[in-house]
Amino acid sequence: MKSLKTFLLLAVTIFATSSCSAEKNTTVKDQLAKAKDNNNMVLMVVTDKNNSAEKMNGLVKESIKDLQNITIVQMSMDDEKNADLVKEYKLSGAPMPVLLLFSNKGLMLGGMVEAQVTKEAIVDAIPTPKYSDITFALSQGKPVFAVVSNNKFKSDKSARELCESAKKEMTGKAEIIVIDAEDAKESKLISMLNIKNKLEDTFIIAINGQGIMSGRFDVIPAQTELVAAATKVVQSGCAPGGCTPTCK
Numbered sequence: 716m717k718s719l720k721t722f723l724l725l726a727v728t729i730f731a732t733s734s735c736s737a738e739k740n741t742t743v744k745d746q747l748a749k750a751k752d753n754n755n756m757v758l759m760v761v762t763d764k765n766n767s768a769e770k771m772n773g774l775v776k777e778s779i780k781d782l783q784n785i786t787i788v789q790m791s792m793d794d795e796k797n798a799d800l801v802k803e804y805k806l807s808g809a810p811m812p813v814l815l816l817f818s819n820k821g822l823m824l825g826g827m828v829e830a831q832v833t834k835e836a837i838v839d840a841i842p843t844p845k846y847s848d849i850t851f852a853l854s855q856g857k858p859v860f861a862v863v864s865n866n867k868f869k870s871d872k873s874a875r876e877l878c879e880s881a882k883k884e885m886t887g888k889a890e891i892i893v894i895d896a897e898d899a900k901e902s903k904l905i906s907m908l909n910i911k912n913k914l915e916d917t918f919i920i921a922i923n924g925q926g927i928m929s930g931r932f933d934v935i936p937a938q939t940e941l942v943a944a945a946t947k948v949v950q951s952g953c954a955p956g957g958c959t960p961t962c963k
Contacts, residue, residue, distance in 0.1 A: 743790045743797055750786040751821040756841065758785060762812035763792040771812050771832055778837040816840060818847040822854050843904045845894045852890035853926045858945035862893045863905060864917040870935055874917040881941045889945060921945040
C-alpha cells in the first residue's frame with residue numbers, strides 16, 4: 716500500500732496479456748489512447764539521452780509478466796513530439812528515469828523515481844478496477860458513494876437505493892461505486908478504505924469532491940446525512956490511497 720501512496724503523493728485487467736508497446740511507428744499519445752481504448756492500465760517509462768532506463772524496463776517487464784491488461788509505454792524527453800506531454804505531466808527537471816502510472820481510464824495517477832522502483836512496489840502500486848473508477852470520478856470533481864457490499868447482505872438493496880436517491884438529490888453530480896466485499900481483486904482497495912474486519916453487512920463511505928473520506932456508515936444513514944457527508948468541505952483528511960490506520 717505504501718507504494719501506491721507514493722504514486723499519489725508524487726502526482727496529484729479484458730484483452731491480451733501484458734504487452735510492451737514501444738511501437739516505433741506510433742507516438743506516445745497514440746499508445747496512451749490505444750491503451751485507454753483497450754481498457755488497459757499503462758506503465759510509462761520516461762527517460763532522456765543522458766540516463767539509461769534499462770534497469771527500470773527490466774523491473775517493469777518482470778513485475779507484470781503474470782498480469783493482464785497492462786501496457787508498457789516508452790517515452791523520450793528528447794523527442795519534440797513529446798513536448799506537450801512533458802509539460803502536461805510536469806516532467807521538466809524531474810530525475811530520470813521516472814515511471815508513471817495511468818489508470819485504464821487514461822488518468823495519470825502518479826510516478827516513481829528509479830530508487831523507489833522494485834518489483835514489489837510496482838505490483839503494489841497497480842490500482843484495482845474499482846479504485847480506477849473512484850479516481851476517475853474524483854478527477855471530474857464528483858463526490859463518490861463507495862458501497863462496500865455483497866448481494867447476500869441484508870442491507871445491500873436498501874443501500875444501493877439510498878445512494879441512487881442521494882445522487883438524484885445532487886442532480887446526478889455524484890458517482891456510485893459498488894465494491895464487492897468478497898472480491899479478492901478489491902481487497903487492497905477495501906483495506907485502503909480503512910475497513911479492517913470482514914464485513915457482515917453493507918458499509919457506505921462518502922468521499923467528497925476533494926477526495927477525502929467525509930462520511931463512514933456501517934448502518935444505513937438518513938439521506939440528508941449521506942448527502943451532507945458527500946458535499947462536506949474539509950481542511951484535511953484521507954483520500955483513497957492516502958489513508959493511514961489512524962484516519963477515520
